[in-house]
Amino acid sequence: MNLEAKIHIKLRWDGRRIVRAELQPRPLVRATELVRGKTAGQAAIIIPMLFSICGKAQGAAAAVALAFAQGGAPERVAERERLVLAEALQELLWRFLLDLPRIMGGQGNPPLLAALRKGLAQAAAGQNETAWQAFAAQAETALSQAILGMPVADWRKLADLEQLSEWLRRTDTETARNLLELWNGAGRWGDGGAALMPAASRERMLTEVLPGLESDEHFPQHPHWQGKVMETGSLARMQAHPVLAELLRQEGASILARFLARLIEIAELLDRLREPVEPGWVHGAALGPGIGLAWVQTARGLLLHRAELDGQGSVADYRIVAPTEWNFHPFGPCVEALTGKPASSADEARHSAELLVQALDPCVAYQIEVEHA
Amino acid sequence: MCMAIPSRVIELVGEMATVEAFGELRSVSLMLMSDGVALGDYLLVQAGGFAYERVEHQVAQEALRILGQVVGLPQA
Numbered sequence: 001m002n003l004e005a006k007i008h009i010k011l012r013w014d015g016r017r018i019v020r021a022e023l024q025p026r027p028l029v030r031a032t033e034l035v036r037g038k039t040a041g042q043a044a045i046i047i048p049m050l051f052s053i054c055g056k057a058q059g060a061a062a063a064v065a066l067a068f069a070q071g072g073a074p075e076r077v078a079e080r081e082r083l084v085l086a087e088a089l090q091e092l093l094w095r096f097l098l099d100l101p102r103i104m105g106g107q108g109n110p111p112l113l114a115a116l117r118k119g120l121a122q123a124a125a126g127q128n129e130t131a132w133q134a135f136a137a138q139a140e141t142a143l144s145q146a147i148l149g150m151p152v153a154d155w156r157k158l159a160d161l162e163q164l165s166e167w168l169r170r171t172d173t174e175t176a177r178n179l180l181e182l183w184n185g186a187g188r189w190g191d192g193g194a195a196l197m198p199a200a201s202r203e204r205m206l207t208e209v210l211p212g213l214e215s216d217e218h219f220p221q222h223p224h225w226q227g228k229v230m231e232t233g234s235l236a237r238m239q240a241h242p243v244l245a246e247l248l249r250q251e252g253a254s255i256l257a258r259f260l261a262r263l264i265e266i267a268e269l270l271d272r273l274r275e276p277v278e279p280g281w282v283h284g285a286a287l288g289p290g291i292g293l294a295w296v297q298t299a300r301g302l303l304l305h306r307a308e309l310d311g312q313g314s315v316a317d318y319r320i321v322a323p324t325e326w327n328f329h330p331f332g333p334c335v336e337a338l339t340g341k342p343a344s345s346a347d348e349a350r351h352s353a354e355l356l357v358q359a360l361d362p363c364v365a366y367q368i369e370v371e372h373a
Numbered sequence: 374m375c376m377a378i379p380s381r382v383i384e385l386v387g388e389m390a391t392v393e394a395f396g397e398l399r400s401v402s403l404m405l406m407s408d409g410v411a412l413g414d415y416l417l418v419q420a421g422g423f424a425y426e427r428v429e430h431q432v433a434q435e436a437l438r439i440l441g442q443v444v445g446l447p448q449a
Contacts, residue, residue: 029376033443049436052417052426053375099421110404110423117425118407322375363375365420 007328007366009357011338013349014373021338021353023330026364028221031320040066043307043315051320053363054298056080056087056124057281058320061294061305064284068292069307074284081280082132082273083124084296088281089139089269090120091299092234092262095361096147096175100259103358104178112146136273143266147175152267161246164260175263182256189341190356191252192333194229196236197326200302202285205295210287213306213319220321222329223304231333232301232326233361235261238268253333255359262299290316300361301326327360334360346370377417378440379433380424382410390424392416394437 005026012020034050035043044066048059060080067074074080094113101108116139123135140152148155149171158164168180182188198204208226213219224230235253238244238261247257271277281297290309295302301323308317328334337356343349353368380392380399388403390410401424403410408427410416415433416424428436 029440029443034439046439049432050439051375052377052428053419058375098423102421110402114405114407117405320375324375363420 006364007324007357007362008369009334009338009353009366010369010371011349011353012371012373013343013346016342016344018338018341018343018349018352019373021335023328023332023335025221025325025328025330028325030220031318032315035315035318038315039313040070040307040309040315043318047305047318047320054087054091054300054303056083057296057298057303058305060084060282061284061296061303061320062307064282064294064296065292065305065307066309068284068286068294069290069309070292070313071286071289077280077282078276079127081276081282084281084298085269085273085276086120086123086132086135088297088299089266089273090116092266092269093139093142093147095259095262095299095358096178096266097142099358099361100178101174103354104181106174106178108174109146112142116142132273136270139266139273140270143270147173147263149173149176152270156267159242161243161250164243179256179259179263182259186355187256187259187359188251188254190255190258190333190337190359192231192336192338194231194253194329194333194336195225196239196253197225197230197232197302199237199279200283200295200297201279202283205283205293206285209295209304210293210306213304213321220319221325223321223325224329229329229332230326231360232323233261234258234265234299236301237261237297238265255355258359298323300324300363322363324362324364328362346372376440377419377426379415379428379436380418381433382412382414382416385410385412390416392418392424395441 007026008024010022011018044062047062048055051058064074097113098108119135119138123131144152168176235258284294287293292307294305304321306319310316341352350368350370378394380394382390383393384391392399401418401422405423405425415428417426418424
């Protein structure tokens with residue numbers, strides 16, 4: 001078994017368009033198998049060690065869910081919130097400094113990303129106000145100079161799609177060139193019809209999501225919101241932003257909209273990192289004796305942990321629902337958006353799928369197979 | 374899910390490395406590693422093939438030990 005299993009996407013292409021797309025989700029290792037019988041303290045250490053992609057968010061979710069399961073309240077919540085925000089900021093910058101450029105045929109800026117990762121590690125080790133402010137300043141400089149080509153505060157004044165388009169045309173950064181290509185057509189598609197996930201309030205989590213998680217053992221692999229597939233991530237969180245709302249009205253959840261949402265959210269995360277505000281990104285609740293739930297936002301979207309302890313305080317059941325399973329659901333936005341997509345060659349069909357997958361941002365590798373119908 | 378398996382460096386060539394985990398070999402880029410990487414180090418690798426973090430030997434070996442116990446178990 002490959003523990004870092006891939007998502008498999010199979011496209012049937014008839015010479016003019018993708019007539020069918022099928023997605024086979026990655027096989028999941030059940031979290032329960034890894035921590036059953038461990039104490040809550042041991043599980044809180046093991047989970048972020050194993051689930052180390054977005055490890056700060058996984059660590060926060062585990063700590064919160066296990067604390068509530070033990071009948072207490074989570075400690076160091078403000079500190080965890082800062083770590084989760086900083087990790088998300090770094091992850092979102094990664095998309096523009098490495099992933100998007102590479103899918104568009106460029107090289108990106110690995111040295112700058114490496115420097116940001118080092119800055120994050122130093123801030124996380126320092127865990128003090130000075131260290132967080134220093135990382136926020138480093139991230140803002142990277143954003144303004146390497147990505148936006150202008151001060152962040154000025155960029156945030158762009159009030160509509162026309163002003164955004166004007167910025168794209170006069171800015172000479174790799175990100176602006178990539179986004180302009182998306183703007184000019186390459187990214188003006190991709191709405192798979194899945195609803196954008198609403199804000200994950202406590203009430204919604206407990207009444208609209210938890211019942212599925214508790215009653216359906218396949219929920220971690222095929223999550224749903226009261227039976228409906230949902231898209232999670234930056235676009236879902238930022239859907240009310242005026243520029244994105246305008247774009248969503250025009251063309252739905254396009255590839256362009258998803259990347260713009262990430263950029264807009266990076267700017268917001270800089271503010272949050274400097275001065276965290278409510279509602280935060282790390283939440284949880286006690287569900288009853290021995291049971292705790294955590295819901296934490298990550299760069300890729302909503303992360304859920306549900307921990308259940310037995311009478312001796314050992315883990316009896318543990319479930320993790322990662323954002324990748326929402327966005328790469330077999331009937332989710334990826335599959336639906338690819339079906340019917342025009343493509344004049346098999347390579348074009350494959351590239352379209354790669355671009356959409358990158359826009360939806362899985363945390364694991366993927367494999368795309370094109371079959372001539 | 375969201376797992377990055379600690380992978381041991383068995384060969385270094387410039388900014389590339391060959392890493393091994395559970396018998397599987399992969400060629401990975403070291404461009405995101407701001408500090409030096411040595412043979413025998415354990416690295417975490419991003420889906421795109423970039424190593425992004427070094428893991429302490431003890432932590433890596435403990436993670437591999439736990440993961441080794443579930444290799445072969447039915448998957449969800």
